[in-house]
Amino acid sequence: MKNARQILGIGLMALTLSSAYGCELKTKKTESLIAHAIANNEKEANNTVKIALLLDTSNSMDGLINQAKAQLWDIVNKFTHAKCGNEARPKLQIALYQYGNDDLSSREGYIQQVLDFSGDLDEISEKLFSLTTNGGEEYCGEVIQTSLKQLDWGKNADNLKMIFIAGNEPFTQGKLNYKDAVTNAKEKDVVVNTIFCGNYDQGVNTDWKNGAKLTGGEYIAIDHNRQVVHIDTPYDEVIIKLNSKLNKTYVSYGALGTVNMNKQSRQDYNALEMEEAVAVKRAVSKSSRMYNNASWDLVDAIEDDKIEISDIADEDLPEELKDKSDAEITSYIEEKKSERVKIQKEIQELNSKREAYISENQKESTKGELENAMLEAIKRQAKKKNYTWE
Incomplete structure (x- = not known):
């Protein structure tokens, strides 16, 4: 069937x-x-936005990593509202590299692929939180070239493909000339955006601006050590409580079901440990179409036609569904789906009120540096590919 x-x-x-x-x-x-x-098959049925984050994890970059952890959810939530020219909704995949860290292999140029392209938001969060900083040599050209070789960027010229590389040492370091790397990026229709962590003119003088210019990308200088000022709202606590209820609508299956359910909880904890506002933003992401767990959650898997109830072995089911009939399992899944839709709708409605409250109380200067840099570049470049934003 x-x-x-x-x-x-x-x-x-x-x-x-x-x-x-x-x-x-x-x-x-x-x-x-x-x-x-x-x-x-399905891979090309929906447009996919591919973003590779290349983060300097040398000693001085703790502030950058913390901003990336805190502001991931702002970027995801922005894409929730993205539309292609024909009203279709794009998928989002993020890859992650670290470079410039003494703990990495010198033979690999102090570069490591932390995560291949993934749309699994819990996995992306987990990998970001795994990053630590330590010394190192920072070879921008080499990490760009490595990401171009290792990642499957695809050949659809209408897809949006972007690199964001952030660091604070000269762009020219390393044996590989960065101009060769960015030329290769342009040939693959990948836009390179550079984020210099420091003084704007210093970044210009050390070729960060030129590295972006050669592919039509954008150069941005940020204060990576600046603390992001989050605005507390009257809706935050309610959204966090709803997030706990939302987790109870997930029904794990398969060998990795329980592992991934635990990962979901850990990333909730990581977000809350950073700040309550970060946990709220993550909850909003989880209430959106961007958060899909069909690989381990029966509700999403059946909704996406990834699996049939009759095909699931009894040992792959959670305890509460073992020895149940197909009809009983179907009824249980439908009940969980109904609960989830209701909770997600509540979170989205509260978030609309939350955003209105923030707009009234937040000054532009208090927004996240990395968030501002990435979102503005994404919106401008996405427009060239016929994207619109609600």
């Missing part, structure tokens, strides 16, 4: 692709569209 739905879906996609194919703007013949849809 599932195969039949997939075949039918591919046929419908071919008929309606001009209005449902992400931000794809080019006209193609129907015959080639069918072949393309079959070859790429």
Whole structure:
């Protein structure tokens, strides 16, 4: 039955692709569209935004890492409202590299891929919180080149593909000329944005601006040590309580179900440890379409047609569903889905009031430096790919 739905879906996609194919703007013949849809299955059915974060984790970068941990959710929440030119909603994938850390291999240029492209928000958060700083040599050209080689950027010219590299040493360090790396990025249609942690003119004089300019990217200088001022609102505590209720709507399955459910809880804890406002932003992300856990949660998996109830072995089910009939399991999942939708709606409604409260009470100068830098660059570059923002 599932195969039949997939075949039918591919046929419908071919008929309606001009209005449902992400931000794809080019006209193609129907015959080639069918072949393309079959070859790429679901992967190309929705437009995907790919962002690689290349973070300097040398001694002086603790402030940068803390900003990245705190402001990840602002970036995710911004993409919740993104639309492609034909009203389709894009997916978001983030990859993470660290460089310039003495704990990394000198043979690898003090560079490490911390996370391949992933849309798993808990995994992204987990990897960010795993970063620590320590000394090091900072080779910007080499880390850009490494990310271009290792990551699957895809060949769809209509997708938005971006690198954000942040650091505070000259962009010219290392044996590999950064100009070769950014030229390679341009050939792959990847925009390189550079974030210099320090004085604007110093970043210009050490080629951070030129590194961005060569791909049409943006150069930004930030004070990475500046404390982000979060505005407490009357809605925060309620949203955090709703987040706890939201977690109870997840139904783990498979070998890694329990592991990932625990990861979800740990990342809630990490966010709350940073600051209550960060926990609130994470809860808002979890109430949005961006937070999908079909790989381990039965509610999302069945909603996305990733699995059939009849195909799940009894040992892969949580204790409360073992030895239950398919009908009983289906009823249980539907109940959890209904609860989740209700809670997510409550969080979104409260967040609208929260954002209005913040707008009235927050000065522009109190916003996060990294957040401002990335969101402004993303919006400007996304516009070129026919994105709009609600």
